[in-house]
Amino acid sequence: MIACREHAGMMLRVFFLSIYVPRRLPARNPNTIRLYEYCFARLATFLGREPIVADLRDESILIAFLEDYGAGRSAVSRNKFKNHLAALAGLAHKRGLIRTVPELPDLPEPRRIPESLPPATVARLVAVCGGSPGFVCGLPSPLYWAALFLTAIATGLRAGALFALRRRDVDLPGRSVLATAETQKQNADQRLRIPPIAVAAIRSIWLPERELLFPWNRHPTTRYHYLRKLTRAAGLPDDRRHKLQALRRTCATWTKKYGGDATAQLGHSSDAVTRASYLDPTEDRQAADVIPWELLLPPDDPPADFSI
DSSP: OOHHHHTTTTTTHHIIIIIHHHHHHHHHOHHHHHHHHHHHHHHHHTTTSSGGGGGGGGGGHHHHHHHHHHHTSSSSHHHHHHHHHHHHHHHHHHSSSSSSSSOOOOOOOOOOOOOOOOOOHHHHHHHHEEEEEEEEEEEEEHHHHHHHHHHHHHOOOOOOHHHBBBBGGTTTTTTTTEOOOOGOOTTOOOEEEOHHHHHHHHHHHOOOOBBBBSOOOOOOHHHHHHHHHHHTTTTSSGGGGGHHHHHHHHHHHHHTTTTTOOHHHHHOHHHHHHHHHHGGGGGOOHHHHHHHHGSSSSSSSSSOOOOH
């Protein structure tokens, strides 16, 4: 019991890194870890001190924190923090560090129609890379970003898996990349083919030799700052729906439109998951496209006389 009380007083960050991550996040996705740490930072600001494991059992404090954080933010952002805290509380309870798991309500999230990008917009996004100045880890910036965007649209990989691609996982002669299970949300390897245009772009940044295909030697969040500048330059809206995830939706929509299996491409567990959040329905054939509406045209005979 004493040991449990001591662990309940452990800083939440320490519990997360030393206990939660090895058991629940063995792949150690840098972006996922960053989001958890951001949650801890906001909770520390709210409490006026570093949060500890024992705080996970105080339902009223956690709900007040979520309400404070959610003010002026989307339900998606607020629920993401809620899910982080609930996951931590669940493991803490399982290990006997807290007696009860708090009930943290979800906010209803509006379901938006998935939007894909038209080919002209994707072409413009690749083109604006040519104006990107300087170098990224010794690679010419215009070539680096163009290769990144083309690989993203060709594979539909999530950002974490895309940035974790290694040079040894790229088969240029075979025109494919291997996304390993350790970098994938579905915990499974995927061998994904890439078109000649993406092969040529990757070949342009093949040297110098390195471990990662798309290396980054600055803070991870700065990469999204550079991505935002490029998407703005391409005329895309400056919101979370028009970053790399937009390329993933576009890959799925184009794959289905031209006869491929979008669910397999994205590594989803079911077609329902793909359709709900990734397939742009404007590319589907709907009633207006398939019904023979000419049957409703008036006949050649003159209309009946309805005069009284």
